[in-house]
Amino acid sequence: MTLAITIGVLTAGAVYLILQRGMVRIVLGFVLLSHAVNLLLMSAGGVFHRGEPLLDRGVGEPLADPLPQAFVLTAIVIAFSITIYMLTLAATGKGDDTEDDS
Amino acid sequence: MTSALLPLLVAAPLVSAALSTLFTSRAVTRPLLTGTAALALLGGLVLLRTTADGRVLAHQVGLWPAGVSIPFVADTFSALMVTTTALLVLVCSFFAIATGEADRRYFAPLVLVLSAGVYGALLTGDLFNLFVFVEVMLLPSYGLMAIAGTLRGLRAGRTYVAVNLLTSTIFLAGVALVYGTAGTVHLGELAGAASESPTIAVAMGVVLLAMAIKSAVVPVHGWLVRAYTAPSPAVTALFSGLHTKVAIYAIYRLYAVTFEGQASLLWVGLVIFTATMAIGVLGAVGETTTRSILAFHMVSQIGYILLGVALFTELGLMAGIFYLVHHMVVKASLFLSTGAVEHVHGTGDLERLRGLARGEPLLALAFLGAALSLAGLPPFSGFVAKLTLVAAAFEAGHWTVAAVAIAVSLITLMSMLKIWGSVFWGRPPSPEPGVGGPGGGTATATAPAAVRIRPALVLPAVALTGVTLCVGLGAQVLLDLSAQAAAHLLDTSAYVEAVTNR
Numbered sequence: 104m105t106l107a108i109t110i111g112v113l114t115a116g117a118v119y120l121i122l123q124r125g126m127v128r129i130v131l132g133f134v135l136l137s138h139a140v141n142l143l144l145m146s147a148g149g150v151f152h153r154g155e156p157l158l159d160r161g162v163g164e165p166l167a168d169p170l171p172q173a174f175v176l177t178a179i180v181i182a183f184s185i186t187i188y189m190l191t192l193a194a195t196g197k198g199d200d201t202e203d204d205s
Numbered sequence: 206m207t208s209a210l211l212p213l214l215v216a217a218p219l220v221s222a223a224l225s226t227l228f229t230s231r232a233v234t235r236p237l238l239t240g241t242a243a244l245a246l247l248g249g250l251v252l253l254r255t256t257a258d259g260r261v262l263a264h265q266v267g268l269w270p271a272g273v274s275i276p277f278v279a280d281t282f283s284a285l286m287v288t289t290t291a292l293l294v295l296v297c298s299f300f301a302i303a304t305g306e307a308d309r310r311y312f313a314p315l316v317l318v319l320s321a322g323v324y325g326a327l328l329t330g331d332l333f334n335l336f337v338f339v340e341v342m343l344l345p346s347y348g349l350m351a352i353a354g355t356l357r358g359l360r361a362g363r364t365y366v367a368v369n370l371l372t373s374t375i376f377l378a379g380v381a382l383v384y385g386t387a388g389t390v391h392l393g394e395l396a397g398a399a400s401e402s403p404t405i406a407v408a409m410g411v412v413l414l415a416m417a418i419k420s421a422v423v424p425v426h427g428w429l430v431r432a433y434t435a436p437s438p439a440v441t442a443l444f445s446g447l448h449t450k451v452a453i454y455a456i457y458r459l460y461a462v463t464f465e466g467q468a469s470l471l472w473v474g475l476v477i478f479t480a481t482m483a484i485g486v487l488g489a490v491g492e493t494t495t496r497s498i499l500a501f502h503m504v505s506q507i508g509y510i511l512l513g514v515a516l517f518t519e520l521g522l523m524a525g526i527f528y529l530v531h532h533m534v535v536k537a538s539l540f541l542s543t544g545a546v547e548h549v550h551g552t553g554d555l556e557r558l559r560g561l562a563r564g565e566p567l568l569a570l571a572f573l574g575a576a577l578s579l580a581g582l583p584p585f586s587g588f589v590a591k592l593t594l595v596a597a598a599f600e601a602g603h604w605t606v607a608a609v610a611i612a613v614s615l616i617t618l619m620s621m622l623k624i625w626g627s628v629f630w631g632r633p634p635s636p637e638p639g640v641g642g643p644g645g646g647t648a649t650a651t652a653p654a655a656v657r658i659r660p661a662l663v664l665p666a667v668a669l670t671g672v673t674l675c676v677g678l679g680a681q682v683l684l685d686l687s688a689q690a691a692a693h694l695l696d697t698s699a700y701v702e703a704v705t706n707r
Contacts, residue, residue, distance in 0.1 A: 147381045147384040174381075178377055185347075185370055188344075189363075192359060192366065
């Protein structure tokens with residue numbers, strides 16, 4: 104339930120920010136949105152199994168699903184690189200993102 | 206060709222990209238760019254030959270057991286797509302070399318990584334890996350959009366990045382939902398899952414929605430026209446051939462494998478894709494530059510291509526796949542021929558160009574051939590593509606869809622004649638200034654007789670128009686291959702067996 108509410112709040116914030124005019128706000132909106140989706144990916148693997156799926160460390164407890172964690176890691180890297188690129192776009196061409204014409 | 210060589214189609218462009226980043230002299234980057242594309246074309250042709258009899262090649266990367274590994278799969282459909290993609294990359298690279306764009310720093314590596322992403326997306330048998338390869342394809346595209354360095358390019362770049370990032374996020378959410386509901390993202394394990402369980406169907410629906418945005422289906426097509434009119438002509442031609450087509454390929458593959466062509470949902474596709482055909486072509490009517498007209502036509506044509514999957518009959522799928530290959534070639538040809546004009550005369554504005562056919566007969570012929578092919582006139586490939594598609598729609602009893610398809614091709618023809626009439630036909634403006642109308646101030650735009658387009662800029666478009674003519678005249682070869690590809694989509698058991706290694 105906590106996860107579902109967190110994902111919902113993050114998505115709501117993201118939608119609000121993406122609908123703004125300034126590029127930096129849009130970028131921040133996308134950061135929130137990618138967090139929300141990463142949490143969704145994590146929850147897809149089930150969150151009640153917490154044992155470390157590494158060598159013989161988690162023996163005896165229910166092991167966490169490592170696959171969504173790997174997915175999230177990949178997704179974070181991709182989202183990070185695109186965020187940097189979008190921030191660059193926001194920095195170049197100063198002050199033209201609030202104009203009406205395009 | 207053994208299946209272990211499949212990952213090479215992704216690895217080789219990546220290695221060439223790394224090399225062309227390190228060695229920046231044009232004596233190295235040019236051969237790397239064209240050589241890698243030529244090798245991929247060769248690989249695609251070999252793959253096509255191997256899979257033409259219905260064999261499905263699959264390689265479990267790292268020799269992990271099937272179901273755990275990330276598989277690379279190739280059947281006739283993927284082989285066709287790989288071959289066409291490689292052809293387009295090769296031709297567009299030659300065009301970019303002719304315009305001098307290929308010598309920009311990072312152009313060659315970006316195009317190579319882009320092509321690696323496309324080959325990967327076409328060959329992967331895993332949903333999450335599809336996401337990764339689509340990102341590998343998109344990241345260099347963002348770079349290519351910005352490489353022109355104009356403010357307008359950057360603005361369009363922002364829209365493009367924002368739309369694609371949003372779409373990728375939706376796609377990722379869809380993958381998460383699929384994993385949460387089905388417990389796997391392996392296409393072989395997902396076979397038929399969505400048609401059995403409504404929960405998985407909803408999750409797959411999110412994935413398909415993301416793919417529909419990426420392929421610019423109405424009503425989520427708005428980004429395409431804006432994005433495709435901003436970058437340089439060579440980049441536009443490349444994008445038009447690759448980006449949306451990967452998404453279309455994914456829609457075909459995913460709907461066939463996970464939904465097994467579930468008939469109860471097909472009406473959604475029929476309605477949306479018919480609307481795409483009609484609205485795309487109507488959007489083109491009001492445009493005044495060659496590239497925006499062509500971009501709107503692309504939206505319209507995407508409706509035609511996807512109609513194949515919405516019919517989901519043997520004939521329909523075959524027509525759709527044939528149409529897909531035909532469209533990739535023809536659209537790139539049109540973008541390259543008008544791109545050559547735009548590169549030399551500095552504008553694609555219909556008002557400011559006139560009578561080019563007299564000075565550039567070869568280029569005019571290339572444009573006319575591709576334009577007639579797009580509109581669906583014999584003897585070009587477009588005629589065969591449209592005929593089979595309309596026949597498939599009749600066969601399935603969808604009379605309205607067939608009627609719309611025919612009406613839309615008439616408007617397409619009208620629109621192509623508009624470009625032909627104002628850019629190529631007519632009397633070339635006389636060299637003295639002031640005759641060229643209101644835009645006559647710039648001498649380059651109104652004096653085609655004085656400015657010649659170099660053969661190197663003309664030949665890529667001519668080559669692709671030649672391909673569409675050959676495909677039109679010898680349509681049976683491609684029709685047979687499309688039929689084989691369609692058979693694997695109708696009955697996915699061979700594909701699933703190969704991926705899961707059962």
